[in-house]
Amino acid sequence: MLNCNPFINISSKLLCKVSIFSLLLLTTTANAAFEPSTVDTQVNTADIIPQIESVKPSPDVGSYQTQTRKGVLLPGEVPVSELLPPSGEDNPPPYGANLFAGGYESERVDGLNDNYLIAAGDKINIWIWGAVSYADLATVDNQGNIFIPEIGPINVLNVPASDVNKLVSLKIKEIYTNNVEVYVNLLSATPVSVYLSGAIIRPGQYAGMASDSILYFLKRAGGIDSDRGSYRSIQVIRNNKVVQDIDLYSFIKTGQLPTITFKDKDVILVKPQKSAVNVSGGVKNPFRFELLNKQTSGAELAQYALPLTKVSHVGVYGNRPSGPFSVYLAYEDFLKFEIQDGDSLVFNDDSHAQVIDVQVSGSYLGPSYFAVKKSTRLHDLLNYIPINPELTDYKSIYILRKSVVERQKQILNDSLDRLERSVFTAPAASDGEASIRTQEAALVMQFVEKARKVQPLGKVIVSDQGVTANILLEKGDQIVIPHYTDLINIGGEVLFPQAVVFNPDAKIDDYVAWAGGFTERAEDERISIVRANGQVIFDSNAKIQRGDQILVLPKADTKIIQAIKDITQIIYQIAVAANVAIN
Known part of the structure; x- marks a missing residue:
């Protein structure tokens, strides 16, 4: 037997007049509010919303601490196995791979900068004037010296270019103490030839400046091999010594x-990749990380992976000597956990918020957003929303809910x-009927395209006759507290859609007449x-109330379209879900 009484104190006279067809359409809105599991009591709305002067601060509205769990999954929670990447998925790139993404190896430098360290083979201009005149272009020998007649050798190896003038001048003035001026300048830096070997893309011999960085030479060789090379152990070898x-x-x-100041025949050796772990999920650096040792703590890895603040749990899986291994840990426990070579880690936000955000709109006073406990019910929040009763229709509250949308x-x-x-x-028995079906299909497709663009409101009807x-x-x-209004809105298939002042003696036909009457397509x-509370009824004899919206729906031509029943049903669904009428 159909139950026409969703509220405890509601009169069955109004709802039972609604047709069975319209009640089925209202299921998507009204039933969302009146399921037995969500409704425990119904009280008069006037008893819920207080006057302005009676508002008190709420102990239940605000921020609340969330509870943490250690490795325990709640019913319906996604297990860590479903968070893992598919079998056979490629490893993530190594941490630091983007070091070699730029094109800086093509930038040419001559080494003539203040920080350049003098190396063997460099050429230095020397000018002496005053009591003694001398000018020469000296070359730094293999021992790092330049030779000046009457002065002797001066060691300039690894002296910054900005200091070479001061150093040479002091040495010269130790011999020529009076009336001698000196100017020394680095003229050219000597290129060096460096070998690159190990786990790199293009090993071989490369030319550069002695002051070039190790990144420059690695980039010239194509960078470190992502699968084989180590980013944590790169050796510079000179004369067979590291x-x-x-x-x-x-x-x-x-x-x-x-x-590093490179010399000819230096070797840059990229060692094989050390122990490594793969990191994915809620981290700022989802890469493959090398471990200096075969195992390390989760806290050390977290310093490089940089988990997001929302991370609550970490899944660790891999292989141990005993076989496949998998564990799901709270983040605090993970920091103390020992991870090993070959492990894969998934950082996950698995904390269930105990605070939800709720919005209030319409006629109210105070804030429009509230952070409330997850277990909060409508009455709990309404008790702390101040209103002006003269301007608010507090007996017609409804909710807009995303899940209902x-x-x-x-x-x-x-x-x-x-x-x-x-x-x-639809079958066609003749060519003429097939032509009709083709035209019908074109009309239906136009209707379907327009109907798919309609966005439902997601209304949850929670109030009727002052009971919420x-x-x-x-x-x-979004809790909607309607404004009190004396207007009736008439829309849909009328000649002049507009708002009309409420008249207690007027009927639906009167309001339609004030809007210019029906159009030719009107049903x-x-x-x-x-x-005003969001409820939709289909009854031409229903009494109009303040704040109502009269919506005249279009009708489909039964002479043209065979699927008139389906189209009519969809038109009514749209009217209920979105409060609009489409042709």
């Missing part, structure tokens, strides 16, 4: 890069899909009335 061991992670994180849109799309199938699969259902609020709900026998 003179520098470089960890590029230090440069990436802090910008610190050792200063999605449900209504899906129902509408399903109906349109069925309509399309029925039109395109105490439903559980959802994240993103004058079934007119929808949208109440």
Whole structure:
């Protein structure tokens, strides 16, 4: 038996006049509010919303602490196995791979800068005037010296170019103490030839300046091989001895890069990649990270991966000597966990918020957004929303809910899909009938295209005759408290859609007449009335109330379109879901 009484105190006289067809259409809105699991009590709205002077601060409205769980999945929660990348998916790029993305290897430098360190083979101009005159172009020998007659050798190896004039001048003036002026200048820097070997893209011999950085030479060789090369162990070898061991992670994180003056026949050796782990999920750096040792703590890795603040859990999976391994840890426990070579990590936001945001619109005073507990019901929030009773229709509250919008849109799309199938699969017994079906299909497609653009409102009807259902609020709900109005809006298939002042003695036909009367396409026998509380009824004899919207729907021509029943149903669905009428 059909239940026409969703409210405890509502009169059955009004709702039972609504046709069975319209009640089925209202399922997407009204039923969302009146499910047994969401309605526990109904009280008079006048008892819920206080006067302005009675408003008190709410202990239940604001920010609340979230609860944390350690490795326990709640019912319906996604297990870590579903967060893992598909089997066979390529490894993420190594941390630091973008170091070699630029084109700086094509930038030419001559080494003539203040920070350049003098190396063997460099040429230095020397001018002496005054008591002694001398001018020469000296070459730095293999021992790092330049030779000046009467002065002797002066060692300038690894002296910055900005200091060479001061150093040579002091040495000369130790011999010529009076009336001697000296000017020394680095004329040219000597190129060096450096070998690159190991796990790089193009090993071989490359020319550069002695002051060039190790990044320059690595880039000239195509960069480090992503699958084989190490970013944490790059050696500079001179005369078969390691003179520098470089960890590029230090440069990436802090910008610190050792200063090296290269010499001819130096070797840059990229060592094989060390132990590595793959990182994905909620991190700023989703890369493959090398470990200095075969295992490290989660805290050390987190310093490079930089998890997002919302991360609450970390899934770790891989292989251990005992076989496949997988664990799902709270982030605090992960920081102490030992990860090993070959592990893959998924950083996940698995905390369920205990606070939701709710918006209020319409006629009210105070803030429009509230952060409330997840278990908050409508009455709990209404108790702390001040209003002006003379301007507010507080007996017609309704809710706009995102989940209902999605449900209504899906129902509408399903109906349109069925309509399309029925039109395109309709049989034709003759060529004339086939021609008619073709024209009919074109008309239907125009209607479907327009109907798919309609956006449902997602209304949840919670009030009627001053009684409001105490439903559980959802994240993103918009509580609408209508303004008190004396206007009646008439729209749809009327000649002059407009707003008319409410007249208690007027009927629907009177309001339609004031709007210019029906159009030729109007369905004058079934007119929808949208109440201020969001409820939609189809009853031409219903009494008009303040704030109502009269919506005259179009009718489809039964002589032209065979699928008139389906189209009429969709027209009514759109009227209920979006409060609009389309042709």
